[in-house]
Amino acid sequence: MRIKCMFFCLVSVIVGNSHPMELSKNNQPSTDLMYLRIQQANEQWFKKFGILWKTDDFDFWHSPYKDSCVNGITRFSLTNKNKIIENINLIMDYSKQHSIPFSWSVPNKDFHDLSALFNNNNMTAEESVIMVHSLDNIIVNDIPGVSIETLQKGDCKEWLTVFNNAFGEHDTNLTEIYTQLIRKDLENTDASWKYFAGYFNKKLVTTGALLIGSDYGYIANIGTHQQYRGKGVATAIIVALLQEAKKLNMSYVFLQASDAARMYEKIGFQTVAHLKECVFGTDNSQSKTH
Numbered sequence: 504m505r506i507k508c509m510f511f512c513l514v515s516v517i518v519g520n521s522h523p524m525e526l527s528k529n530n531q532p533s534t535d536l537m538y539l540r541i542q543q544a545n546e547q548w549f550k551k552f553g554i555l556w557k558t559d560d561f562d563f564w565h566s567p568y569k570d571s572c573v574n575g576i577t578r579f580s581l582t583n584k585n586k587i588i589e590n591i592n593l594i595m596d597y598s599k600q601h602s603i604p605f606s607w608s609v610p611n612k613d614f615h616d617l618s619a620l621f622n623n624n625n626m627t628a629e630e631s632v633i634m635v636h637s638l639d640n641i642i643v644n645d646i647p648g649v650s651i652e653t654l655q656k657g658d659c660k661e662w663l664t665v666f667n668n669a670f671g672e673h674d675t676n677l678t679e680i681y682t683q684l685i686r687k688d689l690e691n692t693d694a695s696w697k698y699f700a701g702y703f704n705k706k707l708v709t710t711g712a713l714l715i716g717s718d719y720g721y722i723a724n725i726g727t728h729q730q731y732r733g734k735g736v737a738t739a740i741i742v743a744l745l746q747e748a749k750k751l752n753m754s755y756v757f758l759q760a761s762d763a764a765r766m767y768e769k770i771g772f773q774t775v776a777h778l779k780e781c782v783f784g785t786d787n788s789q790s791k792t793h
Contacts (some may be wrong), residue, residue, distance in 0.1 A: 669726030
């Protein structure tokens with residue numbers, strides 16, 4: 504999911520070495536590896552808010568919150584063709600019974616076979632891509648009035664106010680629990696999430712986060728207050744996240760993008776895989792991973 508991944512996108516702890524690095528011809532992580540990384544990143548996100556319904560055929564994360572950014576599928580087996588419809592109906596029935604919208608990042612190669620089933624279940628789909636930065640050449644541009652800092656505990660509420668403005672989040676209960684989770688991460692020096700704040704003329708206007716894997720990072724929560732867009736703060740915070748990843752000796756950083764892909768290309772990201780970001784059920788929220 505695009506750690507909507509608001510939060511996305513978005514589990515068991517990711518252990519990069521448990522899945523050997525696979526490279527494509529251009530020395531980038533392979534498409535299949537990046538599909539796996541998106542699944543793992545979403546798992547890391549969803550587990551913050553809900554619980555796992557796990558079967559042999561699927562992993563479905565669900566929470567008390569009526570927002571697809573914190574409910575979703577991270578694993579779904581297509582091996583047993585006879586059970587695909589049965590499993591989709593199980594998840595759909597649960598979603599409808601509890602009025603829980605959910606998300607599912609579906610690889611393009613699988614979407615065609617599933618789309619007929621999706622269209623019968625109040626689904627919307629958005630094109631998105633997985634983009635990778637190798638951290639070899641990080642382009643840094645000084646922008647007047649812009650500064651980037653690591654998020655401080657006392658600024659969590661202001662950070663989330665900007666975040667909510669950027670993504671149209673209105674669920675006060677979800678915002679409160681996310682505030683608590685961020686503060687918990689900030690108190691834990693070994694936390695897998697790092698949070699950054701972007702300032703324009705000393706005013707906090709942009710949010711960003713980095714999920715730390717064993718040899719890679721995942722960028723999420725990139726959002727700028729609507730009144731301060733177009734000033735380069737989002738670009739600056741992404742560059743800061745790349746620099747943090749390099750400092751932590753990561754091999755690469757990735758993210759999931761849709762309409763902002765061109766901006767990421769200018770920073771040095773390359774597209775390695777294509778997805779359909781699917782949302783099921785009634786959900787008025789926006790995608791918050793990017």
